Amino acid sequence: xxxxxxxxxxxxxxxxxxxxxxxxxxxxxxxxxxxxxxxxxxxxxxxxxxxxxxxxxxxxxxxxxxxxxxxxxxxxxxxxxxxxxxxxxxxxxxxxxxxxxxxxxxxxxxxxxxxxxxxxxxxxxxxxxxxxxxxxxxxxxxxxxxxxxxxxxxxxxxxxxxxxxxxxxxxxxxxxxxxxxxxxxxxxxxxxxxxxxxxxxxxxxxxxxxxxxxxxxxxxxxxxxx
Numbered sequence: 001x002x003x004x005x006x007x008x009x010x011x012x013x014x015x016x017x018x019x020x021x022x023x024x025x026x027x028x029x030x031x032x033x034x035x036x037x038x039x040x041x042x043x044x045x046x047x048x049x050x051x052x053x054x055x056x057x058x059x060x061x062x063x064x065x066x067x068x069x070x071x072x073x074x075x076x077x078x079x080x081x082x083x084x085x086x087x088x089x090x091x092x093x094x095x096x097x098x099x100x101x102x103x104x105x106x107x108x109x110x111x112x113x114x115x116x117x118x119x120x121x122x123x124x125x126x127x128x129x130x131x132x133x134x135x136x137x138x139x140x141x142x143x144x145x146x147x148x149x150x151x152x153x154x155x156x157x158x159x160x161x162x163x164x165x166x167x168x169x170x171x172x173x174x175x176x177x178x179x180x181x182x183x184x185x186x187x188x189x190x191x192x193x194x195x196x197x198x199x200x201x202x203x204x205x206x207x208x209x210x211x212x213x214x215x216x217x218x219x220x221x222x223x224x225x226x
Contacts, residue, residue: 027072029170030063030097031162031202033193034084034178035210037118046180047083049118051214055084055178058208060091062176066205075169077102077162080110082118084178086125093132101133102165104140104158138165159193163200174203180210 034055035047047055068074076092076099079085092099103110107130115126130137145157145164166173175197179190197204 026075026170027070027172028068028074029166029173030066030074030076030092031166031173031175031193031197032059032076032078032085032088032177033159033175033190034059034088034208035180035190036081036085036114037083037122039117045214047178047210048214051210052083052087054213055208055210056087056091058213059084059087059176059178060094062205062208063088063091063095063097066174068172068174070172075100077166077169079103079114079158079162080126080129081114082122082126086122086129087178088176089129090125098136099133100136100138100165101129102138102140102158102162104154104161106139107137155189156192159196162193163197163202166202167200172203173201174205176205177207178210178213179207181207 037052038046038048063076066074074097076088076097078088078099078101080089080101080103089099089101105113111123111126115122140154140158140161145159145161175193177190177194179194182191194204194207
């Protein structure tokens with residue numbers, strides 16, 4: 001069960017119909033946030049490379065088990081980092097769900113910062129993801145991610161930008177997280193995304209907890225949006 005159901009105000013439907021692109025394109029928008037594969041020099045393991053298969057199974061089960069309030073098409077939204085992001089896009093593809101790749105930095109800079117440290121295999125998958133994305137690859141612009149006002153932190157802005165896009169694309173929205181339950185290494189991490197999603201009326205699903213993934217390899221029970 002989500003701990004915060006999407007806030008549907010009466011004016012939302014009218015606002016959706018008034019948007020410049022013809023209103024909402026999908027019935028549901030599924031946002032994702034999650035940890036990257038650990039860098040080689042990480043002292044406290046969070047998402048070690050050996051846990052990839054377990055995390056994939058958990059993400060796949062959570063997506064496949066979602067029950068939305070209303071019928072219709074779903075779109076997934078996530079970044080392109082090694083680990084959680086790429087696994088989410090790959091699982092959505094397996095389940096027939098289209099996704100948008102939203103990068104906080106230009107593709108090359110994003111690769112250097114958030115993909116390459118995990119190794120060449122992840123870089124190859126990142127390139128494949130961007131190639132498949134085509135027109136659904138989006139790079140954050142200076143005017144994006146301003147729901148909380150101006151900020152110099154691109155990762156915080158990227159979280160807010162994804163929420164802006166979810167609001168634009170669909171009337172029913174939810175956030176799935178792959179999380180260790182801790183404060184992030186810096187601003188704009190998974191904890192921040194969960195916090196601002198709640199504040200913005202996004203349904204927050206029970207996170208896939210890394211501790212459970214690492215300990216047992218069992219996926220969390222699929223959550224429903226209600």
